[in-house]
Amino acid sequence: MAHKAGFVLWFTGLSGAGKTTLGIALEKRLLTKNLRVQRLDGDIVRKSLTKDLGFTVEDRKKNIERITFVTQLLAKHGVATLVSFISPFIDVRENAKKAVEEVDGKFIEVFVKASVDECIKRDTKGLYKKAIAGEIDNFTGISHPYEDPPNPDIICDTEHERIEQSVEKIMKYLIENKII
Amino acid sequence: MAHKAGFVLWFTGLSGAGKTTLGIALEKRLLTKNLRVQRLDGDIVRKSLTKDLGFTVEDRKKNIERITFVTQLLAKHGVATLVSFISPFIDVRENAKKAVEEVDGKFIEVFVKASVDECIKRDTKGLYKKAIAGEIDNFTGISHPYEDPPNPDIICDTEHERIEQSVEKIMKYLIENKII
Numbered sequence: 169m170a171h172k173a174g175f176v177l178w179f180t181g182l183s184g185a186g187k188t189t190l191g192i193a194l195e196k197r198l199l200t201k202n203l204r205v206q207r208l209d210g211d212i213v214r215k216s217l218t219k220d221l222g223f224t225v226e227d228r229k230k231n232i233e234r235i236t237f238v239t240q241l242l243a244k245h246g247v248a249t250l251v252s253f254i255s256p257f258i259d260v261r262e263n264a265k266k267a268v269e270e271v272d273g274k275f276i277e278v279f280v281k282a283s284v285d286e287c288i289k290r291d292t293k294g295l296y297k298k299a300i301a302g303e304i305d306n307f308t309g310i311s312h313p314y315e316d317p318p319n320p321d322i323i324c325d326t327e328h329e330r331i332e333q334s335v336e337k338i339m340k341y342l343i344e345n346k347i348i
Numbered sequence: 349m350a351h352k353a354g355f356v357l358w359f360t361g362l363s364g365a366g367k368t369t370l371g372i373a374l375e376k377r378l379l380t381k382n383l384r385v386q387r388l389d390g391d392i393v394r395k396s397l398t399k400d401l402g403f404t405v406e407d408r409k410k411n412i413e414r415i416t417f418v419t420q421l422l423a424k425h426g427v428a429t430l431v432s433f434i435s436p437f438i439d440v441r442e443n444a445k446k447a448v449e450e451v452d453g454k455f456i457e458v459f460v461k462a463s464v465d466e467c468i469k470r471d472t473k474g475l476y477k478k479a480i481a482g483e484i485d486n487f488t489g490i491s492h493p494y495e496d497p498p499n500p501d502i503i504c505d506t507e508h509e510r511i512e513q514s515v516e517k518i519m520k521y522l523i524e525n526k527i528i
Contacts, residue, residue, distance in 0.1 A: 171384050204351055204425045216417045220410065230400065237396045238418055245384045247425045 173272040174204070174243045175347050177338065179252040180261060180317060181280030182309045183295055184287035186326040186334075187252035190280060193335045198248050201348055206242050208235060209252040223306045232260040236267050243273030248348075256314040274347050278338065279320035282327045284309040353452040354384070354423045355527050357518065359432040360441060360497060361460030362489045363475055364467035366506040366514075367432035370460060373515045378428050381528055386422050388415060389432040403486045412440040416447050423453030428528075436494040454527055458518065459500035462507045464489040 177194060179187035188209045198205045217234055221227040232255050242249045255261050261277060268275040287309065288296045299307030306312040322341050324334035342348045357374060359367035368389045378385045397414055401407040412435050422429045435441050441457060448455040467489065468476045479487030486492040502521050504514035522528045 206421060206425065213417075216413050233396050234414070237393075238421065241386060241418065241422060242425065245386065245422065245425060245427045 172246055173274075174245070174247045174249060175274035175276060175342070176239055176243050176249045176251060176264075176268050177276050177278055178239075178255070178261065178264060179250070179278045179280050180255045180320075182282060182284065182287045182314055183254060183307075184290045184292050185280040185282040186324070186331070187254075187280045189331060190278070190324060190326075190334055190338075191250040191252040193331055194250055194338060197335060197339060198250075198348070203348065204247045205250065206247050207250045207252070208238065213238075223304075223312075225306070225312075228256070228306075229260060232257075232264065236260075236264045239264060240267040240271055240273070243268045243275075244271035254308050254314070256308050256312065258315045258317070261317065274345075276322065276341065276347070277317055277320045278322045278324060279317045281323055281325045286327045352426055353454075354425070354427045354429060355454035355456060355522075356419055356423050356429045356431060356444075356448050357456050357458055358419075358435070358441065358444060359430070359458045359460050360435045360500075362462060362464065362467045362494055363434060363487075364470045364472050365460040365462040366504070366511070367434075367460045369511060370458070370504060370506075370514055370518075371430040371432040373511055374430055374518060377515060377519060378430075378528070383528065384427045385430065386427050387430045387432070388418065393418075403484075403492075405486070405492075408436070408486075409440060412437075412444065416440075416444045419444060420447040420451055420453070423448045423455075424451035434488050434494070436488050436492065438495045438497070441497065454525075456502065456521070456527070457497055457500045458502045458504060459497045461503055461505045466507045 179190055181187055191207050191209060195205050195207050218231050221231050235253060239249050239251055265275040291297055298304045299310040308314050322338055359370055361367055371387050371389060375385050375387050398411050401411050415433060419429050419431055445455040471477055478484045479490040488494050502518055
């Protein structure tokens with residue numbers, strides 16, 4: 169019997185847009201469906217997988233490359249994988265999609281959308297303040313570009329919708345597309 | 349319902365001892381049991397996960413650290429994971445064991461045993477020749493230590509047993525210990 173591949177919710181967006189918050193909320197919902205679920209974000213991978221990496225363009229690409237490798241393996245083996253990284257470049261997100269589809273996984277790009285101004289206002293980790301003060305180089309949205317997804321599968325506009333609405337939107341997508 | 353964790357066959361031994369050969373043979377057998385199976389070895393990870401790494405002590409440790417992270421995730425999600433790396437140091441193998449047991453996976457250390465002389469004789473990849481000629485630094489068994497596992501779960505003495513015998517030994521272990 170062939171095993172079924174998993175799906176990947178790939179949350180992309182600015183720091184502070186709500187990617188990890190959404191990942192955590194979705195994880196809770198999907199666990200009630202008796203799925204195998206794995207979240208990946210900076211806090212989870214930085215301890216071992218990517219601890220040697222900084223924030224230069226090259227390091228960011230390496231970071232996502234390693235995440236992509238892990239995501240591909242998890243998707244291949246049927247795990248619902250929730251990936252929350254800024255992943256600012258279109259090409260690295262496309263590579264991730266390709267890798268997941270290569271193993272018959274479903275790749276769902278979720279654009280977690282909030283304006284730079286809104287993220288500066290939230291500044292949950294105090295990083296924007298430092299970036300604006302020039303204490304952090306290559307900070308996405310301030311001193312480093314973010315390439316908007318031209319054609320995301322789902323947009324969660326966290327500036328104008330509540331987290332519960334975003335979660336429902338994603339769950340609806342997964343159900344309507346017979347992914348769960 | 350809680351999902352069952354997977355198990356890890358961790359093949360350790362010198363270059364040319366037969367770790368990947370055994371991994372491939374076991375993969376075939378385990379796939380007939382309808383398990384989810386993933387092999388990890390240098391050829392599989394070097395393209396992305398560890399492509400920045402060389403063979404210094406530090407890089408070798410990083411290499412196994414990343415492999416360990418991936419192995420832990422796969423074990424957590426029920427995948428039978430077959431890991432073939434020289435992994436010359438006791439402490440990194442112990443870290444891997446700890447990581448797998450942390451997620452309720454079973455960790456089985458398989459010492460793929462062949463003497464340096466035998467591996468030099470086989471020299472399947474022509475690496476020993478280069479190492480002896482001084483063209484490769486830090487080559488395990490030649491210019492870099494290999495720490496024998498003091499208490500492996502299984503020993504496959506590939507110098508004195510055929511591959512089929514080693515495979516049967518491992519399958520017997522898995523069945524007798526109710527791992528499969």
